Amino acid sequence: xxxxPEVETIKQDLKKRIVNKKITSxxxxxxxxxxxxxxxxxxxIKNNKFTDILRIGKLIIFVLxxxxxxxxxxxxxxxxxxxxxxxxxxxxxxxxxxxxLPNKFTRIxxxxxxxxxxxxxxxxxxxxxxxVNEVGLNEIKNKFGLEPIDKKFTFEYFQKIxxxxxxxxxxxxxxxxxxxxIGNIYASEICFEAKIKPARKAKNLSIKxxxxxxxxxxxVLQVAIKNRGxxxxxxxxxxxxxxxNISFLKVYDRKGMKCKxxxxxxxxxxxxxxxxxxxxxxxxx
Numbered sequence: 001x002x003x004x005p006e007v008e009t010i011k012q013d014l015k016k017r018i019v020n021k022k023i024t025s026x027x028x029x030x031x032x033x034x035x036x037x038x039x040x041x042x043x044x045i046k047n048n049k050f051t052d053i054l055r056i057g058k059l060i061i062f063v064l065x066x067x068x069x070x071x072x073x074x075x076x077x078x079x080x081x082x083x084x085x086x087x088x089x090x091x092x093x094x095x096x097x098x099x100x101l102p103n104k105f106t107r108i109x110x111x112x113x114x115x116x117x118x119x120x121x122x123x124x125x126x127x128x129x130x131x132v133n134e135v136g137l138n139e140i141k142n143k144f145g146l147e148p149i150d151k152k153f154t155f156e157y158f159q160k161i162x163x164x165x166x167x168x169x170x171x172x173x174x175x176x177x178x179x180x181x182i183g184n185i186y187a188s189e190i191c192f193e194a195k196i197k198p199a200r201k202a203k204n205l206s207i208k209x210x211x212x213x214x215x216x217x218x219x220v221l222q223v224a225i226k227n228r229g230x231x232x233x234x235x236x237x238x239x240x241x242x243x244x245n246i247s248f249l250k251v252y253d254r255k256g257m258k259c260k261x262x263x264x265x266x267x268x269x270x271x272x273x274x275x276x277x278x279x280x281x282x283x284x285x
């Protein structure tokens with residue numbers, strides 16, 4: 001699933017191409033997951049414009065000229081594909097053949113006045129779209145915590161999250177209602193950067209360790225955004241290319257490999273919160 005850096009990259013790339021373009025038609029397949037009445041969804045979008053694209057954690061928010069908002073969550077295999085003539089820009093799950101559009105995985109098609117199109121493809125059909133008003137958007141925003149890259153994400157805020165928290169620190173980092181945008185990949189990377197074993201109980205960390213974890217959460221995500229996200233099997237950025245942050249990963253998916261700190265440690269894998277978690281037993285305590 002795309003995490004904060006991947007979704008931020010998609011947002012930035014699409015923002016350059018679809019903002020303020022009139023939407024002339026909306027086509028929904030029978031398999032499209034729409035959290036509104038389909039007729040209401042189409043009526044709201046058709047002849048409207050996206051005036052901005054925002055993001056909360058992993059959720060993409062398309063701001064409509066009508067003062068409403070179209071929410072898009074890619075989930076595991078969702079993909080947004082913008083096509084203008086022969087130019088194709090895709091973000092999310094990598095399609096094997098982007099030139100065949102629409103295809104059997106196309107769930108939604110937006111057509112713009114200049115003839116360009118935005119496709120929403122989703123193989124496993126976990127992704128969805130939803131129109132909300134400002135009240136609805138604020139209700140959703142309130143379900144998310146601050147992001148580590150937010151200026152309001154202070155150490156005091158971070159420290160308070162983990163007070164008396166009995167969860168493993170890696171699992172606690174992934175609580176979206178406390179910290180938005182961190183998923184499985186970056187939670188492992190943050191723990192490695194801070195030299196903290198991911199299975200340790202959050203409430204048992206010292207102030208020094210919490211400060212290290214706080215700084216690591218900011219650094220790891222900022223580096224990932226700069227590198228346009230991480231790619232394994234399911235993610236490409238909105239230019240259709242694999243993000244190259246995978247070459248910068250130090251611990252995730254490296255079970256049995258030597259620690260990049262060259263301390264003699266071998267990367268181990270454990271299961272925390274039902275997810276694979278990677279760490280070096282030599283340098284993470």
